[in-house]
Amino acid sequence: MNHFTFPVRQARRSAAMDDAPIDWNEAWQAARLRAGKRSGKEVWDRRAPSFARNASASGYVERMLELMRPEPSWTVLDVGCGAGTLAAPLARRVRAVTALDFSPRMLELLRERCAAEGIDNVAPVLGSWEDDWAGLGIGSCDVALASRSLSVPDLRAALLKLDAAARHRVFVTAPVGDGPIDRRVLAAVGRGYVPGPDYVYPANLLRQLGIEAAVELIAVEGVRQYDTLDDAVERLRWMVPEPTPEELARLRGWLARELSPRAGGLELCPRTFHWAVISWVPARGR
Template identity: 45%
Template sequence: MRYADIDWNMLWQQARQKKSWKGKKKKDWDRRAASFAKRNLGSDFSDLCLQMIHPDPSWTVLDVGCGPGTLAIPLARQVKRVTAMDFSEQMLAELALRVKEAELGNISSVHASWRDDWQEHGIERHDVVVAARSLAVDDLGAALAKMVRWAKKEVIVVDRVGPGPFDPDLFAALGRPFEPGPDFIFTVNILFQMGITPSLDYLEFDLQRQYADRHEAIEGCSWMVDDLSEAERPRLEQYVDERLSANQGGGVTLTRKKPVKWAFIRWKINE
C-alpha cells in the first residue's frame, strides 16, 4: 500500500465511532456552558494559546466553536475584529456577558454550526480562522477545507493529543472500557494529503485542577462519562477522593496522573 492510498478521513470517522463516549450535542453544550465559562475564561489554556498565537493588531479573526470566548475575548483585546461562532445559544450567552463586562466593541457573535452555509450567515473571509477544541464534526476533511476557504492568511487548530481532557484512570475506576477515538495525528495526515505542511506544537496543563469543594470536583469530573449509573456514582466519588487534597486557603485540588495535552497546529494560506 502507498501512503497516498490511505484514506485518513475514513480512518478518522471509523476511529470516532469506537470512542468511549457519545459526541456532545447542542443541548449538552448548553447545559455545560456556565461551568465551562467559569473554568476556561482566563485559564492556563487560554493564556498558553494566546502566547502561541502571537496575535497581530491588524488581524480579523473567525473563531469557530468559540464557546464562552476562551480565546475570542483575549483575542479581541489584541486584534482588529473577532467573529465568534458557536451552535450553542448558552455558550453565546456566556460570551455576551463577558463582552459586556469587558466593554469590547470589536467582537460580534454568530449562532451557526460547522455544517451551516457560513455565507448565508453573512460570514466573510477573515485573516485568521481558529478552531480550538471544537472540531466536533462528522467530516474532518471537509471542516479543514472550509477553514482554508474562509481564511485569508492563516488557520489555527487546537486538537486533542491521545485522550485529551478525558482521564483513562476515571474510566478504569468505573470499570468501563476506554477508547479515546482519533486525535491530532489524523488531522495532520489529512492536511498533509491536502498539500498542507502545518507547524506543530504541544500544550500541556491541568495536571492539577482547583475546585471550591469536593462536590464541585465530582461534578467537574462527571462530564467525562455518559449516563453515569447509580452503581458507578460511588466509584466516581472514590476516584475523586483518591486524588483530592485540601488547599490552604480553602477549596480543594484534584491531581491527575498526567497533564492534559493538546496539539497546536497552524499553517499559512497560499493566496
C-alpha cells in the same frame, strides 16, 4: 512555555494490509465511531458553565496567545468559540472577532463575559460547521481558528472550510493521545476508555491535501483545585457521557478519597497533558 515542533506520526498498518494510502478522513470517521463521539448542542449546553471554568483555569489561553501572536489589524473567525475561552482575550488584541458556536448557552455566557469585561468587538453567531457561513453573514477573515472544536463527522470539509475562510493563517488544536480525558475518572466509575482520533488525523489529512502545516505542542495541567466535593464532581462528570446515578456515586466516592485539603479548597493530584496546535497558510495566502 513548553512548546516544540513535533513530527507527525504515521498510523500503524498490519502486514496483511495493502500499500494503498490511508484515507485520513475515513480513518477519522472510523475512530470517532469506535469511540462513540457525540457532539450535539444539548450536550454542550449542559457542559457550558463547567467547561468555561475549566478552560480558563488550565493555562491553555496564555500558551495559545503566545503561539498565535495576534496583531491589532486582524479579523478573527473563532469556530466553536464556546463561552469565549479565546474569543474574549483575542478581542483585546485584534480588530474584531466573529465567534461561531452551535450552543445557545455557550453564546449566552460569551455575551455575559463580554458585557462584564467591556468587550465590544466580538460578534456572536449561532451556527455550526455544516451551516452555510455566508448565509450567516460570515465573510472572509484574516485568521480562522478552531480551538478544541474539531468534533466533526467530516474532517476534510471542516479543514477546507477554514482554509477557504482565512487570508493570513489558520490555527486548529487537537488533543495528543488522551488529551484532557483522565482515565482515572473512567476507571473510578467502572467504564473502559476507547481513544478517539487525536491530532495525527488532521495533521496527516492536511499533508494528504497538499497543505504544509506546522505542528507544535503545548503542555497544560488539568484542573486540580476545586471549591468543594460537589464542585469537583460537576467539573469532572463531563468525561462520563450520560452518567448513571450509580456512576456519579462512584465518582463522588473516588474523589472523596483522592482530594486533599489545600488553600481553602480541595486539590486533586495534578495531571499534565498536551494539545497540538496545527497551523498553516491558507490558499489565498500561499
